Amino acid sequence: MSDPHNLFGSQQPFDPGSGKPGLFYSLPHLEQAGIGPISKLPVSIRLVLESVLRNCDGKRVTEASVRALANWKPNAERVEEIPFVVARIVLQDFTGVPLLVDLAAMRSAVARLGQNPTLIEPLVPVDLVVDHSVQVDFSGTADAWRQNLDMEFQRNRERYQFLKWGMQAFDTFKVVPPGIGIVHQVNLEYLAQGVLSVESQISNLKSQVYFPDTLVGTDSHTTMINGLGIVGWGVGGIEAEAGMLGQPVYFLTPDVVGVYLTGALREGVTATDLALTVTQLLRKLKVVGKFVEFFGPGATALPVVDRATIANMAPEYGATMGFFPIDEECLNYLRATGRSEAHCRTYENYYRAQGLWGIPQAGQVDYSQVAELDLAAVKPSVAGPKRPQDRIELQNLRREFFQAFQRPVTENGFGKTPKDFSRSVKVETAAKKKVRVATGSVVIAAITSCTNTSNPSVMLAAGLLAKKAVERGLKVNPAVKASLAPGSRVVTDYLKKTGLQPFLNKLRFNLVGYGCTTCIGNSGPLDAGIEDAVVKNDLVTASVLSGNRNFEARIHQNVKANFLMSPPLVVAFALAGRVDIDLSCEPLGTDKDGGQVYLADIWPTLAEIRDAMQSALKPEIFRKLYKNFAAQNPKWNEIPSSTGNVYDWDAKSTYIQEPPFFAKFSRQPGAIAEIKGARALGLFGDSVTTDHISPAGSIKKSSPAGKYLLDHGVAVEDFNSYGSRRGNDQVMTRGTFANVRIKNLMLGGEEGGHTLYFGAPASGPAQPEKMSIYDASIKYQAAGIPLVVIAGQEYGTGSSRDWAAKGTALLGVKAVVAQSFERIHRSNLVGMGVLPLQFLEGTTAQTLKLDG
Numbered sequence: 001m002s003d004p005h006n007l008f009g010s011q012q013p014f015d016p017g018s019g020k021p022g023l024f025y026s027l028p029h030l031e032q033a034g035i036g037p038i039s040k041l042p043v044s045i046r047l048v049l050e051s052v053l054r055n056c057d058g059k060r061v062t063e064a065s066v067r068a069l070a071n072w073k074p075n076a077e078r079v080e081e082i083p084f085v086v087a088r089i090v091l092q093d094f095t096g097v098p099l100l101v102d103l104a105a106m107r108s109a110v111a112r113l114g115q116n117p118t119l120i121e122p123l124v125p126v127d128l129v130v131d132h133s134v135q136v137d138f139s140g141t142a143d144a145w146r147q148n149l150d151m152e153f154q155r156n157r158e159r160y161q162f163l164k165w166g167m168q169a170f171d172t173f174k175v176v177p178p179g180i181g182i183v184h185q186v187n188l189e190y191l192a193q194g195v196l197s198v199e200s201q202i203s204n205l206k207s208q209v210y211f212p213d214t215l216v217g218t219d220s221h222t223t224m225i226n227g228l229g230i231v232g233w234g235v236g237g238i239e240a241e242a243g244m245l246g247q248p249v250y251f252l253t254p255d256v257v258g259v260y261l262t263g264a265l266r267e268g269v270t271a272t273d274l275a276l277t278v279t280q281l282l283r284k285l286k287v288v289g290k291f292v293e294f295f296g297p298g299a300t301a302l303p304v305v306d307r308a309t310i311a312n313m314a315p316e317y318g319a320t321m322g323f324f325p326i327d328e329e330c331l332n333y334l335r336a337t338g339r340s341e342a343h344c345r346t347y348e349n350y351y352r353a354q355g356l357w358g359i360p361q362a363g364q365v366d367y368s369q370v371a372e373l374d375l376a377a378v379k380p381s382v383a384g385p386k387r388p389q390d391r392i393e394l395q396n397l398r399r400e401f402f403q404a405f406q407r408p409v410t411e412n413g414f415g416k417t418p419k420d421f422s423r424s425v426k427v428e429t430a431a432k433k434k435v436r437v438a439t440g441s442v443v444i445a446a447i448t449s450c451t452n453t454s455n456p457s458v459m460l461a462a463g464l465l466a467k468k469a470v471e472r473g474l475k476v477n478p479a480v481k482a483s484l485a486p487g488s489r490v491v492t493d494y495l496k497k498t499g500l501q502p503f504l505n506k507l508r509f510n511l512v513g514y515g516c517t518t519c520i521g522n523s524g525p526l527d528a529g530i531e532d533a534v535v536k537n538d539l540v541t542a543s544v545l546s547g548n549r550n551f552e553a554r555i556h557q558n559v560k561a562n563f564l565m566s567p568p569l570v571v572a573f574a575l576a577g578r579v580d581i582d583l584s585c586e587p588l589g590t591d592k593d594g595g596q597v598y599l600a601d602i603w604p605t606l607a608e609i610r611d612a613m614q615s616a617l618k619p620e621i622f623r624k625l626y627k628n629f630a631a632q633n634p635k636w637n638e639i640p641s642s643t644g645n646v647y648d649w650d651a652k653s654t655y656i657q658e659p660p661f662f663a664k665f666s667r668q669p670g671a672i673a674e675i676k677g678a679r680a681l682g683l684f685g686d687s688v689t690t691d692h693i694s695p696a697g698s699i700k701k702s703s704p705a706g707k708y709l710l711d712h713g714v715a716v717e718d719f720n721s722y723g724s725r726r727g728n729d730q731v732m733t734r735g736t737f738a739n740v741r742i743k744n745l746m747l748g749g750e751e752g753g754h755t756l757y758f759g760a761p762a763s764g765p766a767q768p769e770k771m772s773i774y775d776a777s778i779k780y781q782a783a784g785i786p787l788v789v790i791a792g793q794e795y796g797t798g799s800s801r802d803w804a805a806k807g808t809a810l811l812g813v814k815a816v817v818a819q820s821f822e823r824i825h826r827s828n829l830v831g832m833g834v835l836p837l838q839f840l841e842g843t844t845a846q847t848l849k850l851d852g
C-alpha cells in the first residue's frame with residue numbers, strides 16, 4: 001500500500017471488533033464528499049475503486065483515476081485504463097515456476113550490473129500452490145494416489161528444488177507443496193481472508209489500515225474466488241510479475257453486465273448444470289473484457305460453493321470476472337471453513353462500514369446491461385464435444401453427438417460419415433479383460449477440477465450415486481479409465497466420513513491425487529491396447545469429466561470428444577460406458593437380477609445431499625488439514641534446497657535454465673525495429689488457443705522438443721509435460737506451435753506443428769520446404785528474416801499462458817495479425833515485444849488472399 005493519505009477525508013476510523021481501533025478508506029465518505037454516485041455503482045467496481053483510492057500516490061495512481069472510476073457510467077465509451085494495485089498474488093506451479101525463473105533471471109541480471117540482487121523482491125504476498133504436475137499414471141487401485149505422488153516427485157524433483165530455493169530467497173513468496181490441493185480451491189478454503197490489514201504509521205501513531213482482499217493469479221480460473229465476494233482474475237505471468245514488482249495491473253474500464261437470478265434449482269439439477277447454462281447464456285451476450293455481477297433473490301439464495309462453481313467458469317463465458325457480492329453467505333462460508341471468529345467479526349464490520357453488505361436487489365445498482373435467469377428453468381446438461389459453451393441438454397446428447405460426428409471439423413464436428421459411426425473394435429486390455437471400443441465409447445471418466453471438487457454438494461452427489469449404483473450391482477465398463485482428483489484433502493475427509501468413498505472405489509473412482517490431473521490434460525496413458533485400437537481405427541471416443549475446458553487434445557491427445565458435466569453424471573456415464581445414449585430413457589445397465597437400472601433410479605435427492613453435507617463439513621477439519629503443510633508432507637521435506645539470493649544456474653538441467661530475456665539487459669530501452677521483408681511462420685484459422693500455441697501436455701518423441709530432450713539424455717518416459725518444462729526456454733521455444741492438433745492453413749489445414757519454409761524473399765528455395773515450425777524459425781532467424789503469424793478470430797483464447805507469448809517472441813515472430821485477440825494473450829504479446837495487429841472489420845486473411 002502507498003503511504004497513507006487522506007484524500008477527500010476518506011480515511012476514516014473503523015472498528016474491527018477486536019477492541020483496537022483501526023482505519024479504512026471509506027467509500028460512503030467519498031460519496032458524501034460529492035466525488036461520485038458511489039452507492040449506485042456495481043459492487044465489483046466499488047471494490048476496485050477502494051484500491052484506487054487507497055493507493056492514490058499521485059504517481060502510479062492519481063486523483064484523476066479516483067474521480068474517473070467514482071463516476072463510472074453504465075454505458076460510456078471505454079477509454080480510461082484503471083490502475084489496480086492488488087493485495088496479493090496466487091500462482092500455480094506451471095505458471096509459477098517460469099515466473100520464479102524470470103525473477104531469478106532478473107536477480108542475476110541485477111547482480112551482473114553490480115547492484116544488490118534483493119532489489120528484486122515481490123512487494124505483495126505471493127502464494128504458489130503446486131497442483132498442476134500430478135498425472136494419472138495409476139488409477140483404479142487403493143494405492144494409485146501414492147504411486148502418482150511418487151511419480152510426481154520423481155519427475156519434478158529439479159523444479160521442486162528450485163521452488164524451495166525461491167522460498168528461502170524471497171521474503172514474500174510461499175509455497176503450498178504438492179499433494180495438498182488445487183490452487184483455486186485452496187484459495188477459497190484457506191488462503192483468502194476477505195479482508196486484510198497492514199500496519200501504517202500515521203502522525204507518529206501506528207495504526208492498522210483495513211482493506212478488501214483482492215488478487216490476480218497466473219491461472220485463468222482465479223475468478224473462482226469471485227464466488228466469495230473477492231475481486232480477482234487471471235493474468236499472464238508477465239502481468240503478474242509486473243504486479244509483484246509494484247506496478248498496478250492496468251485494465252480498460254469495463255462494462256458490468258448484471259445477471260439477475262431468480263428462483264431456485266430444481267430436484268435433479270446441479271450447480272454444474274447451472275454453471276454450464278450461465279456459460280452458454282453469457283457467451284451469447286459477448287461479455288469478453290467485461291465484469292459480470294450476479295444479483296437478485298436467486299443469487300442471494302445460492303451458497304458460496306455454488307457461486308464459486310459459476311465464478312470459476314468466467315473464462316469460459318469470456319468475462320474478466322463472474323462476481324457475487326458480499327453477504328451473510330460469505331460469512332457463513334468463512335466460518336464453516338475454519339476462519340477464526342475474530343476474523344469473521346472484522347470481515348462483517350468492514351463490509352458493513354463500506355456499505356457493501358448484501359447482494360443488490362433489482363434497481364439498487366446501475367449495470368451496463370442486465371440479463372435474467374430463472375434458476376428453476378435450468379436443466380441437467382453437459383457441454384461439448386469441443387467447447388464449454390456448447391451446452392447440450394442431457395436427453396439430447398445421443399442426437400447431438402451423432403450430429404457432431406458428421407459436422408465438418410470447422411464447425412466443431414468430426415467430419416465423419418454415418419457409416420463410420422458403427423465402427424467398433426474388440427480389444428484385450430493389459431488386465432486381460434476383453435472389451436469393445438466403439439464410436440462414442442467412454443475411455444476416460446474423471447471427477448476432476450476445482451470447478452466442481454470445491455463444491456461438496458456435487459461431490460457428495462457423485463458419492464451417493466455411486467453408492468446406489470453399487471447397491472444395484474452396476475459396474476463400470478473396463479474400457480473406462482476412472483479417476484477422482486479432489487482439490488483438497490477436505491473432500492477425502494467428508495467422502496470417508498459419509499461412508500461414500502468405498503462405493504466410489506468399487507466403481508474404480510479411487511483417489512488419484514490432489515491436483516488438476518485430467519482438467520489440465522494430465523490424464524496419463526490409456527490402456528495401451530485401447531489407445532492402439534483408437535488410433536489405428538481412427539475412433540471418435542469420449543472423455544467425460546467435471547472440468548471446464550474441452551478443447552481438442554486438451555484432455556488426451558487421442559480422445560476426440562470431450563464432455564463437461566457434473567461429478568454424478570461423470571459416474572453415470574462411466575457406468576453407461578458410452579456417450580451416444582439418452583439417459584432419460586435408456587438404462588445405465590442391469591442389476592443383479594437382470595432388471596434395468598435407469599439414471600433416475602439412482603440419482604440422489606436434494607434432501608439426501610443436504611443431509612450428507614450437514615453431517616460431513618466441520619470447520620475444525622479445515623483448520624487441521626490446512627496447518628503446517630511441511631510436517632504433513634515428508635516427501636517435500638526430503639527435497640534439498642540451495643541457498644543464497646542469486647540462483648546458481650545449472651547448465652545441465654533440462655528443467656530450469658536461465659532464459660535469454662535479460663541476457664543483454666541495459667538501463668536504456670532498445671530501439672524499435674521496423675518489420676520489413678517478413679515471412680509468415682504460420683497461417684491459422686479461428687479459435688487458436690494458447691494451448692495450440694504452447695501446449696501444456698505431453699511431448700512427442702519426434703517433435704523438436706522431444707529431440708532436444710533425447711539429445712540431452714532424457715528418456716522418453718521421463719519427458720514429463722510441456723507444462724512442467726516451462727522453466728526451460730529451450731524446450732518451450734521448440735514446443736511453440738507444436739500442438740498435434742494445430743492446423744497450419746499453409747499446409748491445407750494439416751494437423752501438427754509444421755509449416756512451409758520459403759527462404760529469404762529474394763532467394764528462397766525453388767519449392768517451399770515443409771518442416772517443423774521451430775526448424776523453419778531457426779533458418780529464418782539465421783537469415784535475419786523477421787516473422788509474422790496470421791490468424792482468425794479469438795486468437796489466444798484459453799488459459800492465460802505466458803509461454804504462448806514468450807515462445808512466439810523467441811521464435812523470432814515480430815507481429816501477429818489476427819481478426820481478434822483474447823485479452824490476456826494480447827497483453828502478453830505486447831509484454832514480450834510482439835506487435836498484435838488486427839485485421840480491419842470485414843477483412844480476413846482469406847478476403848485479402850493471404851496464403852502465407
Ligand code: SF4
Pocket residue numbers: 092131182183184219221448449450451515516519520547548
Ligand atoms: S483444476 Fe483445472 S481449473 Fe482448476 S486450477 Fe487446475 S487446471 Fe485450472
